[in-house]
Amino acid sequence: MRQNYLMAQIEEALPEMTNLEKEIANFFMTTALKDADLTAAKVIEQLHISQAALTRFAKKCGFSGYRAFSFEYTKSLQESEDNFQTFNLELTKRVLIDYDSLINKTYDLVNEDKLQELASLIDKSERIYFYGKGSSGLVAQEMKLRFMRLGLICDAYSDTDGFTWANSLVNHNCLVFGFSLSGKTKSVINALETAKSRGAHTVLLTTTKEKSNSNSIDHIIHVASTRQLNYGNRVSPQFPLLIMMDIIYAYVLAIDKKHKEMIFKNTIID
Structure with missing residues (x-):
């Protein structure tokens, strides 16, 4: 639009x-x-x-x-x-415009080759960890549950103690995701740096284009942002993170799809 x-x-x-x-x-x-x-x-x-x-x-x-x-x-x-002629309230239009804007911005940020590379890394990793605080912690928990249902061994943490405990277990066969819209959540960035120092592959999903973390993190995936997204007063801050992770999830599912779908079906609870 x-x-x-x-x-x-x-x-x-x-x-x-x-x-x-x-x-x-x-x-x-x-x-x-x-x-x-x-x-x-x-x-x-x-x-x-x-x-x-x-x-x-x-x-x-x-x-x-x-x-x-x-x-x-x-x-x-x-x-x-x-x-938006079917909507009478300006607030309704503004919320929908914000969401549509985030989707449109995501088009320009998707690097299919890079995301497929990450999907392959996820599929090959012995264990996968997701780190995030606040609303980003909710994304971490969501992705843990979704990838577990594909048969992958993973866990999620949303506090500094959890990051520390998880990092005591990581090795070169592990993959660690960090979620920080600002790219400045110190505990998450520090946890990724520690995981990398112990041999793990590290990934940061963020809205920031600053290169301050580029040397200490293996993969930086940029996600869409809108004004005051961190505040979460009109658009859920998790939304742009989930869009990008959903794309990665689709790529992972496509790897040996028949086997993963069989595992997924066994997790369905009536």
Whole structure:
């Protein structure tokens, strides 16, 4: 959807923006605007900013100026109305737009060769461990249960003590996944580094593009993000992690599929 791509474009430009430009970005991302509200004069009056500031903001978002930005925004509004005309409440539309945006962003992040390589590694590993805290800990537990039902030996931990105990067992035949949307959950990152030092293969799923962990972790898989995803106040933070893990799960299932499906059927409880 066009509006999702426009919002994604604004979000991606945020790190390069000044504080004032971020305020302008926040206005466009959080305010339900009509065509009449998009004139430069109206926006300048409402935000108490200059025309130059509005132009700089538009250029940071990749447009030639505010006129081009507002034209694209108008088209996005129309497309949003067409797609969500059955819903009357703006809140309903915003939640659905956020989820659709995460799926669209995932398209650009999927590296099939890399994910297939990981699937092969999962299938060959003696044991698999999943580490995560908070909402990421829920993803760890979910993936443990799903891969166990394919006949794989795995476990999940969501606290620092658990990470420490699990790492006392890892070796070069083990694979350790860490889930951290920010890429800065210290206990998870430290646990991955410890696991790697003991010979285990390590994987981090995160939204961050920073390379600070690239030398201490074998595989970094980027997942989609939306504004304030960590807060979980509109979109479940687990969602982008689960999308990527579901793709990996599908690849693992495809390896000796008949055998894995037989194991899976034996786990079904009536």
